[in-house]
Amino acid sequence: MTPAEQRKQTMTTDPETAPANFDDEDYPAYTMGRAAEMLGTTPGFLRSLDEAKLITPQRSEGGHRRYSRYQLRIAARARELVDNGTALEAACRIIILEDQLAEALRINSELRGPDEQQP
Numbered sequence: 001m002t003p004a005e006q007r008k009q010t011m012t013t014d015p016e017t018a019p020a021n022f023d024d025e026d027y028p029a030y031t032m033g034r035a036a037e038m039l040g041t042t043p044g045f046l047r048s049l050d051e052a053k054l055i056t057p058q059r060s061e062g063g064h065r066r067y068s069r070y071q072l073r074i075a076a077r078a079r080e081l082v083d084n085g086t087a088l089e090a091a092c093r094i095i096i097l098e099d100q101l102a103e104a105l106r107i108n109s110e111l112r113g114p115d116e117q118q119p
Contacts, residue, residue, distance in 0.1 A: 025069045025070045026070050028057060028058035028066035028067060028068050028071075029066070029067075029068065029069070030068070030069075030072065031066060032057075032064065032066075035071075038072060039072065040079075041075070045075075046065070046075060048088060049075055052092045054074060054075075054078060054092040054095060055075060074095055074099075077091075078091050078092065078095060081095070
């Protein structure tokens with residue numbers, strides 16, 4: 001399970017019961033239209049990231065996609081790679097590997113403790 005999937009399992013998605021979650025980077029606060037506007041892309045691009053299983057937005061009661069700030073950062077990275085000529089499938093794989101590397105480095109740092117220095 002990726003770090004993003006772990007975060008998704010623990011987040012509250014009911015906007016009626018958890019307005020404080022807007023400070024949470026995993027809270028699904030953005031509609032597809034707003035997310036596309038913020039990223040300067042199209043809703044179709046966001047749907048393609050969902051189809052590629054790079055990001056899986058939450059769904060509102062009406063079935064509309066809702067994106068978190070964390071997911072928007074991933075989508076922005078995907079757009080950057082695609083804009084630079086990387087195929088969407090390859091961009092998704094690169095982002096997944098980057099996420100896994102960051103998580104491994106974080107765990108390694110925690111295990112080393114504050115007293116140990118990196119070479």
